[in-house]
Structure formats: structure tokens, C-alpha cells
Amino acid sequence: MQIRKSVFSGSWYPASQRECEARIRDFLAEGSTYSVSTTAPVGGVVPHAGWIFSGSIACNVIHRLAREGAADVDVVVVFGMHLHPGSPRYIMPEGAWETPFGPVPVDTEMAGALARQYPFQLETPSRFHQDNTIELQMPFIRYFFPHSRVVAMGAPPAIETLALARSVVETANTLGRSMVAIGSTDLTHYGPNYGFTTKGSGPKAVEWVREENDRRVINAMLRMDPEAVLREGLAHDNACCSGAAAAAIAAGKAMGAVSAEELVYGSSYDKSPGDSFVGYVGVLF
Numbered sequence: 255m256q257i258r259k260s261v262f263s264g265s266w267y268p269a270s271q272r273e274c275e276a277r278i279r280d281f282l283a284e285g286s287t288y289s290v291s292t293t294a295p296v297g298g299v300v301p302h303a304g305w306i307f308s309g310s311i312a313c314n315v316i317h318r319l320a321r322e323g324a325a326d327v328d329v330v331v332v333f334g335m336h337l338h339p340g341s342p343r344y345i346m347p348e349g350a351w352e353t354p355f356g357p358v359p360v361d362t363e364m365a366g367a368l369a370r371q372y373p374f375q376l377e378t379p380s381r382f383h384q385d386n387t388i389e390l391q392m393p394f395i396r397y398f399f400p401h402s403r404v405v406a407m408g409a410p411p412a413i414e415t416l417a418l419a420r421s422v423v424e425t426a427n428t429l430g431r432s433m434v435a436i437g438s439t440d441l442t443h444y445g446p447n448y449g450f451t452t453k454g455s456g457p458k459a460v461e462w463v464r465e466e467n468d469r470r471v472i473n474a475m476l477r478m479d480p481e482a483v484l485r486e487g488l489a490h491d492n493a494c495c496s497g498a499a500a501a502a503i504a505a506g507k508a509m510g511a512v513s514a515e516e517l518v519y520g521s522s523y524d525k526s527p528g529d530s531f532v533g534y535v536g537v538l539f
Contacts, residue, residue: 365405
């Protein structure tokens with residue numbers, strides 16, 4: 255089995271198993287106060303910045319998915335990648351993802367079935383885009399879902415992505431696979447580093463991002479309205495991977511989810527205050 259080497263270990267997250275496990279224990283301690291009423295969630299939305307900024311949020315969403323009886327699911331489906339509406343879809347149909355806890359194998363049969371249904375840009379363990387959105391979830395997936403395989407896809411912010419997401423669930427059902435779905439997106443990238451300064455700087459800008467711009471797309475996620483998530487991301491720059499979040503929601507609805515809850519919201523400003531910062535949210539459905 256060929257292994258896709260990690261690109262961001264040692265920088266965006268620790269390179270060793272011992273360090274990763276220590277950080278995960280810290281993240282779970284942080285999340286012990288988070289409360290949601292969602293039982294047996296089938297999916298969620300996670301952020302993908304470096305673990306120091308948003309790792310706790312992603313870790314606790316994925317932990318909740320596993321804790322509620324899903325740790326032995328056959329496949330974890332991950333939607334991600336920084337794409338535009340006209341971008342191709344991406345998938346790695348064979349191999350495994352390297353993590354400090356060991357490799358996460360691809361569900362080759364399921365990924366191959368999807369690649370025959372839809373046009374994809376096919377990646378391989380030796381030829382792929384260096385994109386953090388999916389890789390940063392893999393250590394959490396390997397840790398909390400040690401026996402599961404993965405199907406990871408680049409999901410453009412386009413309405414056709416929602417049909418793909420529903421087909422993912424249909425394909426899993428046809429193959430007799432149990433699954434959970436994760437969508438990887440950060441929220442507003444605000445400040446001079448990102449060329450987005452319409453509300454100036456300082457506390458008022460932070461409040462606007464938190465209470466208005468990010469809140470619009472979060473509310474669309476909580477309504478489980480994938481079309482609105484796509485519209486928000488494209489119109490207001492409040493989700494860098496709105497296609498991924500929308501796909502996870504569409505898949506969740508196809509699996510029977512009828513409600514969503516916000517686990518926690520945060521931003522890089524909380525960890526490192528400055529004029530440029532990024533918003534993050536964890537959602538379960």
C-alpha cells in the first residue's frame with residue numbers, strides 16, 4: 255500500500271505520536287465543558303488551521319462523532335480543499351494517508367465507485383496538491399476511528415457538489431458501508447494579510463466578524479441549508495471551503511440528520527490578537 259506522505263506534520267501539527275497524543279489530551283480537556291444535545295451525530299463541520307489555533311475545535315468535533323457509538327464505522331468521508339466554483343473535484347482513490355499514529359487507508363472500493371460516477375481529478379500518494387484542509391484531520395481520524403478507512407474529496411463550492419454528497423451516501427449504502435461525513439472549512443479571513451478590511455481594525459472588526467459575517471454562514475449550517483452555505487461563502491467570504499461544509503451537510507441530511515448544533519466558535523484572534531485573524535466553528539449534525 256502506497257502512503258501519501260504528510261506535508262504539514264512538524265509545523266501545523268506535531269510530527270510525533272507522543273506529541274500529538276499529548277495535544278489531543280489537552281484538547282479534550284478544553285472540550286470537556288462543551289455541551290450539545292445531539293445524540294449519535296452522523297457528521298460535522300471542522301476548521302483546518304494549525305492545531306495551535308483551531309486543533310481543539312476539530313479534535314472535539316471528531317471525538318464527539320466517535321464517542322457517540324460511531325468509532326467503528328467503516329468509512330470516514332472528508333470533504334475539503336480550497337477550491338473555486340469552476341474547480342474540478344479531487345479524490346485519491348488508492349493508498350493511505352500518513353499520520354503520526356500510523357497510516358489511514360483509503361476505502362478503495364468506495365472511492366473507485368465514486369470516481370466512476372463523477373469526473374474527478376485523480377490524485378495518487380505521490381502526486382497530489384499540498385492542501386491542509388484534509389491532512390490536518392487525518393491524525394484525529396486515525397486516533398478516534400482506528401479501524402476505519404477514509405474517502406477524502408476536494409469539493410468545489412458549486413451546486414453540483416450537493417448531488418455528489420448525496421451520491422456518496424447512496425454509494426456507501428449500496429456497498430453496505432456505515433459512514434460519517436466531515437466538512438473542513440475555516441470562516442472569515444479578515445485583515446490586511448487577507449485583503450479584507452472593510453470594517454477597519456481592532457475590537458469592532460473582531461465583533462463584526464464574530465457576530466455578523468461568521469454568524470450568517472454558521473446560521474446557515476445550523477439550519478442545515480447547504481445551498482445557503484454555498485451562497486454565503488461566495489457572497490460574503492465567510493467560509494473559505496463552503497463547498498466542503500455544504501457537502502457534509504447534504505450528506506448528513508441524506509443519512510437522516512434533521513438538526514445541527516454548534517459545539518464551539520473561536521478565532522485565531524483568541525490565541526494571537528492582531529489586525530489579521532480567521533474565524534472557526536465546530537458543528538455536529
